Amino acid sequence: MDRFSALAEPNRRRMMELIASNGEMASTDISNRFDISASAISQHLKVLREAELVSMEKRAQQRIYRVNPDGIEEMWEWLNDMRQYWNDRFDALDKLLLKNKDG
16 A cells, blocks of 8 residues: 555554654553454554565564654655755756846
């Protein structure tokens, strides 16, 4: 799944925020923070894993989740590229408008 699509869902964004703010979290601790079923939480976490936004480690009976910095970094790079693209476009528009104003 596309990373941006995975984060389009509000519960998944909130899960990412919780995991990031805690460093790591067990799936049961994540589930306790939501008013949705444990199976729904499991599905959301699966989407985040498949999008490579989180990693999961099994410890005994627990599944521990962490934010995957590589997945976040790829999104950040894309966003920076888009920001640079639009900054360049607006700079070109500014130059054109100034040229037409003076001319």
